[in-house]
Amino acid sequence: MSTNRPPPPISTMLMRGLFEENPVFRLALSLCPAVAVTTSLKNGLMLGCAVLIVQVLSSMSGSLIKHVINPKIRIPVFTIIIAIWVSAMDMILAAYFASVYQEVGLYVKLIVAFAIIISRMELFSMKHNVVPSFWDGLGMGLGFLAAMIMTGSFRELLGSGSIFGIALVPFKPLLLVVLPAGGFFTIGLIMALFNWVDVKRGHKIPTAGGGHG
């Protein structure tokens, strides 16, 4: 394991999480909440922020203790670190954002099983220092947050005709979009849109991922 490889520039680390390796639309990781809580922008925004914070904190703590832990048991140790940050996040949200927490509480707890967080710790934090780990975590977290905002606003606008609960669209909203099925359709369409943009820019379509964990 090459520990002292120089980190890529900050802008690369940030943009990677947002576009090339967007956790939801590109890597197809952490899909469960992306479909589940995005019936409204508010819920999506809250979960996105929670993931962003947990991701940054976990990446940094992972990189801090990388010399102390035995590589053989790093996965259980990472899991415990994430579980600790998630527990803290869970309690904070339950205390200060009770109304939203009622709806998305289960998914906040399930952040612990998010493949994206542990995979960033494994792929990046183990090889880099705290500061680059912070930027990498921030990029990935922002990528997730952006995905949540996109899906959330799309579904709320079409499904309830509003944004942040403020009515915007005068016609009768499409109930289908807020139904469970609508979540799957929305993600499928946005993924196709990402592919379409890639084709327009002359890139090859990346062989679709999924099943990374």
Next chain:
Amino acid sequence: MADAQVISPNQILVNGQLPADVAAIRLVRKADADIPMAVTSVKPGAQPNSTLVTTTETLNTQEHYLLTATGVDQAWAISPSPLALLISVIIGSALINNFVFTRYLGLCVFFGVSRNKDTAIGMGITFTIVGMLSGLLAWALNTYALVPLKLNFLQIIAFIGIVACLVQGVDLVLKKVNPLLHRKFGIYLVLITTNCIILAVPLLNATSGATFLEAMGLAIGSGLGFAIALFLMSCAIEKVNMAPVPMIFRGLPIAFIIAGLFALSFLGFSGLKVA
């Protein structure tokens, strides 16, 4: 507590004598014990020493009721039969509230292993068995250790620990006892740790304060539901792989659209009521 059971949508057969006065009878749901339900008549039942109580509200065989009467030094608890409860929870969590299609859990693994039928079946079986074991272990730990000791805040850490240890343990035992089976199912065991369903089941049970039977029903039902979803999806994906899908939809996007269609058809189960 004496014997009583719901025999029709608005009749309860009570084993024992009750005063004939309707006002003396107090029937409540165990969940909200402050709201008495209206009782219209109290008649002697067909058998000696039994009473038939009729209500205006519709009674549910799945619910817990409590019946008391002034002047009678006894209370009747009306509970669903254990088997009926278990089956209704299993069907509820496997079909009506399918974990994949209506609660969107376990999607990462779902889209990863639904590419061919054999993998889907292997994963489905392994997941159902491990899920049941971990669900019950987590329930026991929560009920007998975390709740009495007021350590609820450790739930997430404890449950993920149980899942990780159990998966490692099953892996070790299987490798020693039956290497052939291990070669076939070992790879799925590793994937289970990152499946959110296996963590969601204990969390849901802990939040709702489930009884042993409810916890077992949810654990089995979630596993079955996941297996059903995987099998259906793998059948569809095998066909789609032969079809001319537009280029930008190839791979995951079309898989999501198919999952959406399945979710739409699973909505049909929401009208299903288990008596």
